[in-house]
Amino acid sequence: MELINLVPCLPWAKWFPGPGDQDWHAVLCQVLKESQKCTRRKSLPKLRIMDFLTSTAILPLLFGCVGICSLLKLLQRMRTRAYLRNAVVVITGATSGLGRECARVFYAAGTKLVLCGRNREALEELTRELTAAQVTKVQTHKPYMVTFDLADSGAIGAAATEILQCCGCVDVLINNAGVSYRGSVVDTTMDVDKRVMEINYFGPVALTKALLPSMIKRQQGHIVAISSIQGKISIPFRSAYAASKHATQAFFDCLRAEMEQYDIEVTVISPGYIHTNLSLNALTADGSKYGVMDKTTAQGRRPMEVARDVLAAVGKKKKDVILADLLPSLAIYLRTLAPGLFFSLMASRARKEQKSKSS
Ligand SMILES: NC(=O)C1=CN([C@@H]2O[C@H](COP(=O)(O)OP(=O)(O)OC[C@H]3O[C@@H](n4cnc5c(N)ncnc54)[C@H](OP(=O)(O)O)[C@@H]3O)[C@@H](O)[C@H]2O)C=CC1
């Protein structure tokens, strides 16, 4: 016990030594005894309350908390359902991977889907599959299909016009389509850098810009960008991809701020590895397809799970969401808090990868 804490107990001292007296030690012992008695007296009601709480109130309290949490979850689910039911939702890259799974979960949520892709047959097959599915809880709507290439800037305006003509408006635009890349900066042609940027950045930006005026007019809408952990940190041999995703993050962060006055929501989603065809379809330094299912991709999260998280993020109108394991999430903090260490780790990773390629 600190001496200072004994000061309030000094009045209990039964006698005080006189000036020059050496018996202060006895006084302090006496004060200490009195203070301990006092603490015991004070803590008795506290002990009784604790006894009461642990014996009678803890279980009801626990059940109460669980009940409140479940109720809040249910309310959130109902809000998400109400927000998305009959909403016009445009999904790019719906022919494969995450886009395809997003189509499934948003269809089951009762949205009016506009499925976008380059491959008409794949879109038709997905539409057949969706409409054949038994969804009982909500009324579903037959998806509309729009075929265009995001690298073709002329086609994007026409696609936006077609979407607005057929559906009247767009409530949610999910910019999901994308391509990855593998290569060293030194070996990669500028054509490849530009192509990755066209598909992952300029395409979504152009589509967003084409649909924004109608959203602003209605003062309603929601834009989603599927970025990547690589929109927040850069790893070696992904220069074009990481750059396109960093640009995506920056553009949609600016857009969010500008759209707040119109009640238009912007959600940027940054997933870690997902088990899709992304690595198979990735471009290499000379523009050819990589064509390999990487171990990291194969071990990634199931696209259906990620699609459910996308639905939840949209329903909750989240602004920025990271959907990754602990390590990539920690890496983002490391990049911010200890950039020197992060850069050294990335340099050593680059050396190792280079070595394993050349051996
Ligand atoms: N898989 C992963 O580990 C991660 C993926 N992401 C992101 O998720 C998104 C979806 O990728 P994912 O599902 O994994 O990969 P997939 O390769 O399975 O799907 C990519 C989709 O984008 C479409 N696409 C590609 N190029 C174009 C283009 N020029 N014009 C129009 N559509 C195009 C593809 O269409 P087509 O069938 O015609 O080729 C396909 O539908 C991407 O933005 C990706 O960066 C983010 C983090 C991790």
Ligand SMILES: CCCCCCCCCCCCCCCC(=O)OCC(=O)COP(=O)(O)O
């Ligand atoms: C405090 C301790 C922190 C320890 C941090 C160590 C740093 C480890 C680096 C981890 C790098 C994670 C990279 C994740 C990349 C990723 O998830 O990318 C998602 C994609 O977009 C995948 O695309 P790709 O074409 O690259 O497969």
